[in-house]
Amino acid sequence: MEFLGLSPGEWLEIGRAVLLLVVAAVVGRMALWLLDRVFVRIIRHTPTSFDDSILDAIRVPLFWFIMFIALQVALNRLSFLPPDWRERRADILFVLHLLIVYMLAHKLIGNLMRWYQLEMARRTASPVDEQIIPFVRRVTLVGLAVVALIVLLSHFGVNVSALVTTLGITSLAIALAAQNTLSDTISGFAIIADRPFAIGDRIEILELDTWGDVLDIGLRSTRILTRDNRTVVVPNSVISKNLVVNHSQPNTVYRVQTHVGVAYGTDVDHARRVMVEAIRAQDWVMQDKKIEALFIEFGESALIFRVRCWIEHYVETRRILDKMNSCLYRALNEAGIEIAFPTRVLYHRLAPEDGNGLVAVLREQDR
Numbered sequence: 042m043e044f045l046g047l048s049p050g051e052w053l054e055i056g057r058a059v060l061l062l063v064v065a066a067v068v069g070r071m072a073l074w075l076l077d078r079v080f081v082r083i084i085r086h087t088p089t090s091f092d093d094s095i096l097d098a099i100r101v102p103l104f105w106f107i108m109f110i111a112l113q114v115a116l117n118r119l120s121f122l123p124p125d126w127r128e129r130r131a132d133i134l135f136v137l138h139l140l141i142v143y144m145l146a147h148k149l150i151g152n153l154m155r156w157y158q159l160e161m162a163r164r165t166a167s168p169v170d171e172q173i174i175p176f177v178r179r180v181t182l183v184g185l186a187v188v189a190l191i192v193l194l195s196h197f198g199v200n201v202s203a204l205v206t207t208l209g210i211t212s213l214a215i216a217l218a219a220q221n222t223l224s225d226t227i228s229g230f231a232i233i234a235d236r237p238f239a240i241g242d243r244i245e246i247l248e249l250d251t252w253g254d255v256l257d258i259g260l261r262s263t264r265i266l267t268r269d270n271r272t273v274v275v276p277n278s279v280i281s282k283n284l285v286v287n288h289s290q291p292n293t294v295y296r297v298q299t300h301v302g303v304a305y306g307t308d309v310d311h312a313r314r315v316m317v318e319a320i321r322a323q324d325w326v327m328q329d330k331k332i333e334a335l336f337i338e339f340g341e342s343a344l345i346f347r348v349r350c351w352i353e354h355y356v357e358t359r360r361i362l363d364k365m366n367s368c369l370y371r372a373l374n375e376a377g378i379e380i381a382f383p384t385r386v387l388y389h390r391l392a393p394e395d396g397n398g399l400v401a402v403l404r405e406q407d408r
Contacts, residue, residue: 058115065111069104076100098152102145109137110156113183129270135196143189154178221278222261225406226278229260242289245273249283288355294327295355299365301334302343304379307334309344319372325361327351343381 076099113134154174238244238255244265245252253267263280265273288295303312316334318328330351338345348369352361373380 052374061111062108065107069107072107073100073104076103077265078257084311090269095149095152098148099145102141102148105144106141109134112137131269132197134250136193139189139193139194141194145183145380146185149183150181151178154181170177220335221276224278225261225276229258229262232258232277233260233264237285238287238289242287245286245288246280247284247286248277251275252286252288293356294330294351295358296330296349296351297358297361297365298347298360299369301346301348301369302340302381303346303373304381305342305344307344308376311376312373314346315372315376315378316346316348316369319368320348323368325352325357325364327353340381342383 116130116134154177157174232238238258240255240258242255243253244255251267251273252264253265253273256264256266256272260277262274262276265275267273301316313334313336317332320332321328325330327350332350333348335347335349336344337347348365350365352358370380
């Protein structure tokens with residue numbers, strides 16, 4: 042007697058297949074329980090979370106792997122299925138197994154990258170790992186998806202070489218369209234690897250006349266906080282092409298200097314002593330460093346001295362220059378040394394016959 046077009050023997054095969062799937066589900070849950078209760082307790086005593094990442098990655102794929110194996114066995118026991126179903130069944134099982142492998146690889150790569158970023162990268166002095174790993178993780182997962190798609194299409198007879206060629210042409214078109222972005226990204230990798238500056242350093246980009254403290258170093262741009270509390274976003278490719286002065290390295294000690302012009306006829310040694318003693322008397326100058334007043338140039342109207350000293354932190358540069366100029370001005374005035382300013386001496390040569398005319402003009406001006 043048939044029911045729904047199936048004989049009792051065929052219904053018995055279906056019942057055995059369903060029972061097999063139920064048993065597989067129970068076995069899968071027991072396997073997960075065994076992982077959570079036994080293996081998790083064991084790996085908790087290990088000094089690293091590396092094994093935790095691996096265990097978390099294989100939990101879900103392990104359950105579905107057991108289920109798919111049971112499904113394959115169950116389908117093989119159904120003798121009443123049509124012959125053409127076997128080919129479809131093979132394709133379905135191939136897709137399911139490929140899905141499990143992709144799921145396992147995706148989860149494993151993500152967990153291991155995250156583990157490396159959280160534990161290993163922070164132990165290194167360089168911030169390169171922490172900044173590059175998220176980008177590498179995304180690229181790796183995209184590459185994994187592309188490989189899985191190519192394997193799937195190859196199984197079903199799709200011409201993969203044409204697809205790869207199309208992808209190559211598309212990638213080339215995207216690269217040409219986004220060459221500025223790619224240039225910034227490559228420069229970002231170079232900056233992160235070479236480390237000409239770090240977050241918190243005070244830098245100056247000479248050609249751009251931009252300086253301030255580095256807030257962030259990204260793959261595409263670098264953010265700089267100016268002393269006016271404004272954020273300047275500079276593309277990394279621009280930074281890589283310009284000269285960058287890092288005022289924070291090798292340390293915060295900084296030398297400030299200013300130029301002073303004294304009148305011709307001034308005793309050079311006396312002026313030098315006055316300026317050096319004036320700077321040495323200040324509390325903001327580093328006394329263990331050399332203080333100098335160098336006579337460097339015969340100016341048009343003055344003898345030019347370069348006065349320089351050292352301070353403990355570059356952040357105070359502008360304020361120290363103000364204090365430096367103020368104390369030098371007071372010291373030179375108190376010492377009676379004239380601070381020169383631009384002057385011009387004009388000589389007029391007149392012919393004898395023009396003398397009376399010039400005298401008449403001057404007398405007219407006096408009136």
